[in-house]
Amino acid sequence: MKKISIVITVFNEEKNVALLNERIHLALTMQPFNYEIIFVDDGSTDNTAWFLKEMNDCRVKIIELKKNYGQCPALKAGIDYATGDYIATMDGDLQNDPRDLVRMFFILETGAFDFVTGIRNQRNDKLFFRIIPSLMANWLIRKVTNTEITDNGCGIRLFKSQIIKEMPLYGEFHRFISVLAIYEGARPFQIPVNHFPRMSGRSKYGLSRILKVLSDLILLRFYRKYSQKPMHFFGRMGFLTSVSGAGILFYLLVEKILGKDIWGRPILFLGVLLVIIGFQIILSGIVLDYLMRTYYESQQKKPYTIKNMNFGQKENSKNISILA
Numbered sequence: 001m002k003k004i005s006i007v008i009t010v011f012n013e014e015k016n017v018a019l020l021n022e023r024i025h026l027a028l029t030m031q032p033f034n035y036e037i038i039f040v041d042d043g044s045t046d047n048t049a050w051f052l053k054e055m056n057d058c059r060v061k062i063i064e065l066k067k068n069y070g071q072c073p074a075l076k077a078g079i080d081y082a083t084g085d086y087i088a089t090m091d092g093d094l095q096n097d098p099r100d101l102v103r104m105f106f107i108l109e110t111g112a113f114d115f116v117t118g119i120r121n122q123r124n125d126k127l128f129f130r131i132i133p134s135l136m137a138n139w140l141i142r143k144v145t146n147t148e149i150t151d152n153g154c155g156i157r158l159f160k161s162q163i164i165k166e167m168p169l170y171g172e173f174h175r176f177i178s179v180l181a182i183y184e185g186a187r188p189f190q191i192p193v194n195h196f197p198r199m200s201g202r203s204k205y206g207l208s209r210i211l212k213v214l215s216d217l218i219l220l221r222f223y224r225k226y227s228q229k230p231m232h233f234f235g236r237m238g239f240l241t242s243v244s245g246a247g248i249l250f251y252l253l254v255e256k257i258l259g260k261d262i263w264g265r266p267i268l269f270l271g272v273l274l275v276i277i278g279f280q281i282i283l284s285g286i287v288l289d290y291l292m293r294t295y296y297e298s299q300q301k302k303p304y305t306i307k308n309m310n311f312g313q314k315e316n317s318k319n320i321s322i323l324a
Contacts, residue, residue, distance in 0.1 A: 003034040004105065004158070005084030009074040010092035011042045014051050016199070020094055021055055027098035033105060036061060039092075040078040043068035072174040079164055087164050089177070091155035097194035104158035107189055114186035115159040117178050118193030119151045137213050141179065144217050145224070149178045149188065156193055159186075168223075172216050183224055234285025238278045245274025 006024065010017060021037060028035050038061045041049050052062045063077050079087060086108060090096045096118075104116040123131055134153050141152050152175060163186045164177075173180060182188060226233040248271030252262045262268055 001032070001034055002086065002105075002109070003036070003084040004028075004086045004088055004101065005036050005038060005078075005082030005161075006088045006090055006098075006101070007038045007040065007075060007078035007082060008090045008092045009040045009042055009071050009078065010044065010048055010052075011068060011071075011074075012044045012046045012048060013092045014044070014047045016092060016094050017048060017051050018055060020090075020092060021057060021060065023094070024098045025059075028101065031102055031105070034084075035059065036082075036084060038063065038078045038082055040074045041065065042071065042074040070172070072169055072172055075174050075177075076169045079169070082161070082165075085161055086158055087161050088158045089155060093198050095196050095198055096156040097196065100156055100191070100193040101158060103191060104156075107191070108158060108160065112187070113189040114163050115157060115178070115181050116189045116191060117149065117151070117157040118154040119190055120154050120195040121192040123195050141176070141213070141217065144221055145176070145179045147179050147182050149182075150190055152176065152178060154193065171219070172212055173220070175213060175216060176220055179220065230288040231285040234281050234288065238281030238283075238285060240278075241281060242275050242278025245271045245276075245278060247271075248274065 008020070017039065024035075024037055036059055037057070039052050040063045041052060043065050049062075049064055052060070061081065063081060065074060065077065075089065086105065088101055088104070090098070100118060107113060107116050134151075138150065138152055142148060157178065159181065163181055163184065167177070167180050167184060169177070169180075178188060222233065248267060252265070252268055252271065256262050
């Protein structure tokens with residue numbers, strides 16, 4: 001029987017964790033799969049940890065972090081200790097519906113997809129402070145990453161275990177977990193899911209996250225295109241900068257030959273500065289290239305991931321039996 005690990009990161013959700021645990025049991029009991037619930041307490045300052053321990057539930061694992069590391073490291077901790085064939089993520093604020101995991105499970109069981117992510121249907125959030133910024137952010141993410149995930153902010157998702165465990169989650173990349181999965185070669189499927197209003201506690205998100213999304217998008221774009229070949233980015237930028245500076249200096253050289261005074265002109269200092277900066281950018285690219293090479297070689301990491309392998313064992317076994 002297949003098993004689902006449900007990873008839930010919580011921070012100051014003392015009024016929600018017990019009810020969320022109850023809802024999960026009501027939704028998943030008697031389903032054709034086993035499940036475990038992993039609560040990751042991300043350094044809560046209220047009584048969240050106490051309420052988690054009071055549940056005394058054999059299906060529940062509790063991971064307490066020493067301090068508030070943020071949602072992405074907390075999510076990674078839960079994923080690392082998950083033992084299921086499938087790994088689900090859920091928010092801890094009661095806005096996700098655990099019943100949606102059942103539909104996601106049957107979709108993954110078809111074998112046609114590697115993960116299922118939700119699209120929040122009839123969102124129960126503030127229009128100007130949550131919904132409109134979310135729509136803008138999702139549009140921008142789709143354009144920059146060239147993916148078709150409609151709702152990157154939806155917290156309920158279900159992944160095949162090997163997909164999410166191999167994913168490079170750090171910093172604030174939890175916002176782009178579906179995009180990262182696609183970058184790793186995973187096949188997505190999207191379904192509309194229920195979205196309930198927050199009953200208690202405070203939202204941890206606001207308009208300030210727009211700037212974080214923008215900065216993380218730049219990092220994600222660089223990671224996608226240049227993580228294994230940083231010299232392609234820095235070399236091109238450094239070359240263009242140096243050539244611009246060299247062009248300015250060549251122009252000034254021509255003017256000097258024609259008898260014009262060029263000393264003390266701001267454009268002279270600009271040309272010299274551009275040449276120097278260009279060489280520094282190129283050297284930075286060389287250093288980063290060596291660092292990436294050292295990273296892969298020292299940890300024996302492969303710059304690729306294998307989906308499947310077939311070395312023709314059946315043919316070999318047939319040949320051996322004939323020889324015998």
